[in-house]
Amino acid sequence: MTHAIEARPQEDVIQIEDLRTAFGSHVVHEKLNLNVKRGEILSLVGGSGSGKTTLLRQMIALDRPVSGVVKVFGQPVHGGSPGRRRALRRRWGVMFQAGALFSALSVYDNVALPLRELRTLPEDLIHDAAMTRLALVGLDARDAAKRPSDLSGGMVKRVALARALALDPELLFLDEPTAGLDPDRSDAFVELLKDLHRQLGFTVIMVTHDLDTLFALSDRVAVLAERRVIVCAPVAQVLTVDHPFIQGFFLGERGQRAQAELAPSRSA
Numbered sequence: 001m002t003h004a005i006e007a008r009p010q011e012d013v014i015q016i017e018d019l020r021t022a023f024g025s026h027v028v029h030e031k032l033n034l035n036v037k038r039g040e041i042l043s044l045v046g047g048s049g050s051g052k053t054t055l056l057r058q059m060i061a062l063d064r065p066v067s068g069v070v071k072v073f074g075q076p077v078h079g080g081s082p083g084r085r086r087a088l089r090r091r092w093g094v095m096f097q098a099g100a101l102f103s104a105l106s107v108y109d110n111v112a113l114p115l116r117e118l119r120t121l122p123e124d125l126i127h128d129a130a131m132t133r134l135a136l137v138g139l140d141a142r143d144a145a146k147r148p149s150d151l152s153g154g155m156v157k158r159v160a161l162a163r164a165l166a167l168d169p170e171l172l173f174l175d176e177p178t179a180g181l182d183p184d185r186s187d188a189f190v191e192l193l194k195d196l197h198r199q200l201g202f203t204v205i206m207v208t209h210d211l212d213t214l215f216a217l218s219d220r221v222a223v224l225a226e227r228r229v230i231v232c233a234p235v236a237q238v239l240t241v242d243h244p245f246i247q248g249f250f251l252g253e254r255g256q257r258a259q260a261e262l263a264p265s266r267s268a
């Protein structure tokens with residue numbers, strides 16, 4: 001299930017061109033461009049209300065822009081036949097904020113859900129695939145029978161990640177993956193994501209406010225400000241940009257602490 005990232009390192013899996021988004025007279029994105037390369041981990045940051053979640057929702061075809069193009073795997077996500085859109089959707093996995101598990105379903109049934117929705121797999125294959133995904137995120141058969149309400153915050157995130165990985169996606173969308181976790185659990189989840197990314201080779205697009213998560217995982221960071229992506233580059237390069245949002249976000253007290261803490265592990 002490893003995706004061949006070495007073979008096509010520069011291929012764009014997402015291309016966003018000249019995007020305009022507005023809710024009534026409130027313009028959120030204008031002339032926004034962004035490319036995401038196959039195999040990279042790209043973090044999306046920006047002030048509150050800058051349109052990060054909306055952009056993520058547009059990439060997975062839950063929201064529509066006023067104009068512009070959003071292509072995933074070279075295909076426009078808006079428009080086309082329902083069959084083509086369904087086929088495209090099966091190639092990505094999504095982990096929303098707070099896990100968004102179905103509370104009435106067991107852990108096992110939450111993870112099996114995307115596999116069942118295919119309506120093509122027999123139950124024994126669904127079982128094997130669901131248990132494999134749970135093992136990937138460090139959960140076992142005893143956890144499979146639990147309900148979401150029996151789980152710790154860290155376990156909810158792991159189950160949500162297992163479900164996002166159910167269809168062996170090439171592309172993973174993460175909305176605030178470590179929000180609400182204490183520092184130890186957050187570090188453990190970041191390590192898990194790093195390991196899985198190394199093993200499985202998927203591309204990640206992540207919205208995060210958490211600087212430790214951002215520094216530990218990002219190959220590139222896209223900064224959303226003034227309704228567009230003002231810079232998309234490795235974090236060291238982003239830090240050199242003289243923009244009030246960037247200076248406040250990265251170089252405030254919190255940002256300097258995160259950089260200092262992560263400097264030894266990044267240079268290792």
Ligand SMILES: Nc1ncnc2c1ncn2[C@@H]1O[C@H](COP(=O)(O)OP(=O)(O)OP(=O)(O)O)[C@@H](O)[C@H]1O
Nearest residue numbers: 023024026028046047048049050051052053054055
């Ligand atoms: N369905 C909607 N109807 C009207 N306005 C909306 C809708 N969705 C988003 N908005 C507005 O669009 C702007 C961008 O929202 P969005 O949630 O994408 O921002 P964000 O960068 O993710 O913010 P945060 O960091 O606070 O989560 C906000 O001003 C929000 O109020």
